[in-house]
Amino acid sequence: MIEGSPVPHEPPIYRRIADRLRQAILSGELRDGDRLPGENALMSEYGIARATARQALAVLINEGVAVPKRGSGVYVRQFRPIRRHGSRRLAREQWGAGRAIWDSDVSGRPYxxxxxxxxxxPVAEDVGRVLDCDEVWVRRRRYSVDGRPVQLAASHFPAALVEGTPVTTPDTGAGGVYARLRDLGHAPVHFTEEVRARMPAPEEAARLRLPAGxxxxxxxxxxxAAGGAAVELNxxxxxxxxxVLQYDFDA
Amino acid sequence: MIEGSPVPHEPPIYRRIADRLRQAILSGELRDGDRLPGENALMSEYGIARATARQALAVLINEGVAVPKRGSGVYVRQFRPIRRHGSRRLAREQWGAGRAIWDSDVSGRPYxxxxxxxxxxPVAEDVGRVLDCDEVWVRRRRYSVDGRPVQLAASHFPAALVEGTPVTTPDTGAGGVYARLRDLGHAPVHFTEEVRARMPAPEEAARLRLPAGxxxxxxxxxxxAAGGAAVELNxxxxxxxxxVLQYDFDA
Incomplete structure (x- = not known):
């Protein structure tokens, strides 16, 4: 345990190279699809070993801002991340006024x-534990932004609750499924989001066109809904x- | 676009095998450190190709519930995930009464x-944008649960704000840094959490002892704090x- 007095905090060289390249991407000097300097170029520019150059590029690949193409080098994979507001986007004012939840995510970008x-x-076991039913209506969607698939979503509703309503049809009408649940007397009043991260299953990687890693x-x-019944699991x-997922809450 | 009538939804065989193995893990039939059936065993039991057996095991590895050991097979890596409550754990009642925030995460498990x-x-550029200062006091910690490193945390405070206070010492006292900020007249009243996922940098993987992938x-x-000044960035x-990160909010 080291503590107390000021310690100069100099990151390792591969980190500093990655920082410079990232800065070039963020500033727009390097743009989406541009080729990053290769290992040889980094080795001669900074006087470093190949393994160090590789580490620098790996940082950017791991962060998702660069992508290796086999036999050809490493390219900028720039994509302004979607800021997804947890609590704000689900505020009653949002869907209550007939807007789509997704609109608040993309800040005007077409999706x-x-x-x-x-x-x-038939309901899957884990979903059945939450929704407390044997059959569900499921709406499976893929969302794309700027022509790129970004999200797979599967909304599950207790079948008995939504049978014969627009929730089971492509066009759910103004305000979407939450407004329809409200029409049925089951307006959502509370949301719980559980967040995990993991590597994708092969079919998820394919549907989202994810680069390896x-x-x-x-x-x-x-x-x-009021009373505590779970009316949807998405x-x-x-x-x-x-x-980037954003959650805001008061102390 | 397919819509409307009931569609039987049968997952592929490797998924169903992974589901069975996962169930065996969750039920306690297979336990932490146990060896999972190998590719050969799965091939003969289910009459499937090696690639399919490998896919089934890869599902569990990707989910983090199994880990391959070189030349030896795939083993259960069971670890009851830590449920981290975003809003509840930061409620004023929690730290206001002198409890550590972390306590609510581990439900009695020793950390x-x-x-x-x-x-x-000196402040890093991204942190400086948020905290609006040139120098920071930083508290870097590694947390372990059940003897396993699970989290690296770096709390940044504007240096001028906390200079000479217990925030700059190992023991921050009852209620921790938030109670000390309150003592200084800068009690946190609002929190924003931004959540991302990515592959670890090499030193992060080493400090957290993460298996590859x-x-x-x-x-x-x-x-x-009240008035809107940012007083900490963690x-x-x-x-x-x-x-598992959990966030609760009302509609």
Whole structure:
């Protein structure tokens, strides 16, 4: 344990190189799709070993701002991350006024639902524990922003609750599924989000077109109606390089 | 787009095998450190190809509940994840009464701070943008639970704000740094948490003893005093396999 007096804190050389390259990306000097300096260029510029040059590039690859292409080098993979506001975006004012929740995420950037599959299914065990039912209606979507798939989402509803309503159809109407749950007398009043991170399953990596080594963030959100009944469980799988999740709360 | 009528939803065989093995782990039939059935055993039991057996095991490895040991097989890496409550754990009642925030995370499991480094430093650019100062006091800790490192944390405070106070010493006293900020007239009233996931930097992987292929969750928490001044920025790096982050909020 070291403590107390000032300690100069100099990061290792590969970190400082990564910092400079990152700065070049953030400042716009290097842009999306540009090739980063290769290992040989870094070795001669900084007088470092190949392993050190590789480490510097690995930092940026790990952070998701660069991507290696086999036999060709490392390229900028710039993508302004989507800032997803946990509490603010779900505020009653948001969906209560007929707006889509997603709108608040992309700050004007166009997004598309490019896959939509709606089905009635037997409930999976983990979902059944939360929703307390045997059958569910599931809305599976893939969302893309700027032409890039960023999120897979699967909203589950107790089948008996939403049978025959617009929740089971492609167009759920103004305010979306939460406004429809409100129409049914089951307006969500409370949300719980559980957040994990892990490596993607192969089909998740394929559907999100993830470069190797990119983790996903998994968010399971449960919506509760007054009285405490869970009325929706939404499993979301997000490209970790595309998202910053923000949560605000008071002390 | 497929929609409307019931669609039977049968996951692929490797998923179903992974589900069974996971169930055996969760039920306690297979325990921490036990060897999972190998590729050969799965091939003969289920009549599947080696690639399929490998995929099934990869699912569990990716989820962090199993870990491969070179030349020896795949073993259960069970660890009851730490449920970290975002809003509840930071409630004023918690630290206001002299309790440590961390206590609410581990539900009685022993945790230790096994690294503590306290230093006064020039502020890094990203932290300086938030804390609006040139020098910071930083408290760097490593936390372990059940003998396993799970989190690296670096709390930054504007140097001028905390100079000469217990915030700059190992023992911060009852209620910790937030109670001391309160004593100074800068009690936190609002928190923002930004959550990302990425692969670890090499030194993070080493300090957290992460198996290859395990991502980290990065949480940057900013504490704001009344009036809106940022009084602390805490950068936390967590073993993604060890954590579930939970956030609760009302509609």
């Amino acid at each position: 598309t639902v490019d896959e939509l599959l709606i089905a009635r299914e 990119t983790p996903v963030i998994e968010v399971c959100r449960t919506a509760f 499993k979301m799988i997000m490209d970790a390089a595309s998202y | 230790t701070v096994d690294e503590l480094l306290i230093a006064r430093e 395990t991502p980290v969750i990065e949480v940057c928490r900013t504490a704001f 950068k936390m790096i967590m073993d993604a396999a060890s954590y």
